[in-house]
Amino acid sequence: MGVLDLKTTKALQNTASIYERVKSVIPPMEWTAFAEDIDAINQLKQQKNAIILAHNYQTPEIFHGVADIQGDSLALAREAVNAKADVILMAGVHFMAETAKLLNPKAKVIIPDTKAGCSLAESITADDVKLLRKTYPGVPIVTYVNTSAAVKAESDICCTSGNAKKVVESLGVPEVIMLPDEYLAQNVAKETSVKIIAWKGHCEVHERFTANDIELFRKQNPGVIVLAHPECPPEVVEAADFAGSTAHMIDWVGEHKPKRVVLLTECSMSDNVAASNPATEFVRPCQLCPHMKRITLGNIRHALETMTHEVSIPAEVADRARRAVERMLAVK
Numbered sequence: 001m002g003v004l005d006l007k008t009t010k011a012l013q014n015t016a017s018i019y020e021r022v023k024s025v026i027p028p029m030e031w032t033a034f035a036e037d038i039d040a041i042n043q044l045k046q047q048k049n050a051i052i053l054a055h056n057y058q059t060p061e062i063f064h065g066v067a068d069i070q071g072d073s074l075a076l077a078r079e080a081v082n083a084k085a086d087v088i089l090m091a092g093v094h095f096m097a098e099t100a101k102l103l104n105p106k107a108k109v110i111i112p113d114t115k116a117g118c119s120l121a122e123s124i125t126a127d128d129v130k131l132l133r134k135t136y137p138g139v140p141i142v143t144y145v146n147t148s149a150a151v152k153a154e155s156d157i158c159c160t161s162g163n164a165k166k167v168v169e170s171l172g173v174p175e176v177i178m179l180p181d182e183y184l185a186q187n188v189a190k191e192t193s194v195k196i197i198a199w200k201g202h203c204e205v206h207e208r209f210t211a212n213d214i215e216l217f218r219k220q221n222p223g224v225i226v227l228a229h230p231e232c233p234p235e236v237v238e239a240a241d242f243a244g245s246t247a248h249m250i251d252w253v254g255e256h257k258p259k260r261v262v263l264l265t266e267c268s269m270s271d272n273v274a275a276s277n278p279a280t281e282f283v284r285p286c287q288l289c290p291h292m293k294r295i296t297l298g299n300i301r302h303a304l305e306t307m308t309h310e311v312s313i314p315a316e317v318a319d320r321a322r323r324a325v326e327r328m329l330a331v332k
């Protein structure tokens with residue numbers, strides 16, 4: 001057994017109360033490797049008046065260890081509006097950092113890795129949206145937040161997986177274009193009388209789940225409750241016991257306290273929810289989002305030390321994109 005140096009020993013002491021919250025999902029050996037970065041990041045946040053917003057798909061050492069605010073895209077957008085910090089570090093993907101910048105333009109918004117993208121955001125461009133508008137004149141365009149600011153700027157209103165149906169129905173029209181997630185659009189279409197024209201984008205994580213997977217989970221894990229994200233194909237959502245955004249899944253597990261559950265979404269979610277629900281057994285099919293996994297404790301620390309990489313959006317794009325996001329936030 002090795003001997004810990006002074007720095008690590010001190011960091012372990014400083015982070016002991018945080019470890020209490022995650023000890024069911026992070027072994028002590030791993031925490032020893034994380035402690036120094038976590039301690040340094042938490043000190044840097046104070047020195048720079050910075051906060052960290054972390055998406056539910058971040059790994060537990062980030063989600064529980066250094067994040068000030070955790071949530072789904074909708075929650076992070078709402079929190080970005082009110083953040084009083086000088087610096088917002090987004091532990092998530094690029095479109096989330098852009099959304100934080102749109103909603104809090106005075107703050108310096110940084111992201112540890114600019115290559116943290118999203119297959120949905122990459123499936124559509126601003127020119128595609130302009131073409132859709134020409135093809136379907138007068139039909140409002142509802143755009144998922146998983147898009148670039150340039151795409152948002154060409155849209156009428158944004159939505160998230162947590163409020164998509166509400167947003168679509170808030171427009172009071174018989175037909176909308178909903179982009180870019182084809183499966184989210186199809187899943188919402190099943191729940192509303194509004195006709196939905198979809199785009200062909202897919203989330204590379206959620207599109208991998210199949211109805212056969214669910215059958216297998218049920219066979220191998222008797223009594224398991226299946227929760228699916230609405231970015232999954234419609235036949236998967238149909239075969240699940242409940243479908244909802246990551247925030248809705250967290251609430252569902254907290255309220256129903258199932259004995260055994262499987263979350264059909266990115267795999268860090270199960271670790272994060274398990275830390276707060278130790279009595280529930282989580283079946284964990286691991287589907288990683290390679291973009292979310294670009295964010296690490298090491299590059300968060302580096303980003304805070306160097307104040308990189310700053311996110312900026314041209315003013316003309318930002319004003320129009322902000323309007324689409326703010327219209328969404330105004331939907332009750």
Ligand code: SF4
Nearest residue numbers: 118119203204205289
């Ligand atoms: S999980 Fe899917 S939707 Fe979320 S960032 Fe990754 S690719 Fe995009």
